[in-house]
Amino acid sequence: MAEKPKVGCARPTGGLVGQAEPGRPKDETQSVKEVRKMIQVGKAAPDFVAPAYCKGEFTAVKLSEHLGKWVVLCFYPGDFTFV
Amino acid sequence: MSVDSVFVHKMWNDKELSKMVEGGVPFPMLSDGGGKVGTAYGIYDEDAGVENRGRFIIDPEGVIQAYEVLTPPVGRHVAESLRQIQAFQLVRESKGTEATPSGWKPGKLTLKPGPDLVGRVWEVWSVDMESD
Known part of the structure; x- marks a missing residue:
């Protein structure tokens, strides 16, 4: 398991694993090019760590800690929605 | 995974989902506030702010x-x-x-x-x- 976050009033956030934070280019003359790569089947799933609620506990989940198992990752628009 | 906080996940599970599934959701409900993970997976809608x-x-x-x-x-x-x-x-x-x-x-x-x-x-x- 990824490290369990402390429960406090702040909302815990996660992020991608193994990727540098996007920053300003070192050289002012360097242009910032936004490259958005769509996910591809047959390619590695981006690793991430995310805060989670699971069976009464606040915890954290790191995708790469589930290597060796099949994983279904589902995104949805929001809690308490109707579909 | 959604942009909701783990606190909202808890309330949704405890107050509603556990009434549909006995014992509540058996797997982790992940939080992606800001949509960073959703963006990497190409499913985050920046305009709506949801996944x-x-x-x-x-x-x-x-x-x-x-x-x-x-x-x-x-x-x-x-x-x-x-x-x-x-x-x-x-x-x-x-x-x-x-x-x-x-x-x-x-x-x-x-x-x-x-x-x-x-x-x-x-x-x-x-x-x-x-x-x-």
Whole structure:
């Protein structure tokens, strides 16, 4: 398991694993090019760590800690929605 | 995973989902405030500030084998996701020697791709097997 976050009033956030934070280019003359790569089947799933609620506990989940198992990752628009 | 906080996940599970599923949700409900993970997976809607209905099947090597993305108003069909997982598991167990044709479900005919099958799928597979 990824490290369990402390429960406090702040909302815990996660992020991608193994990727540098996007920053300003070192050289002012360097242009910032936004490259958005769509996910591809047959390619590695981006690793991430995310805060989670699971069976009464606040915890954290790191995708790469589930290597060796099949994983279904589902995104949805929001809690308490109707579909 | 959604942009909601783990606190909202807890309330949704405890107050509503546990009334639909005995014992509540048995797997982790992940929080992606800000949509960083959703952006990496290409399903975060920046204008709406929410994630679309993206579903990814990831194999034991961490490779994405399948995904499906729907806009919010239409729900998924869980049985189809399970069927796809069963098909990918079969292909993996056969070390790629077997493939599952359109309409395959457990117990149905698989194909063994190779020179002998070229031009002869019609002999072993028919259109009515797609939807039976």
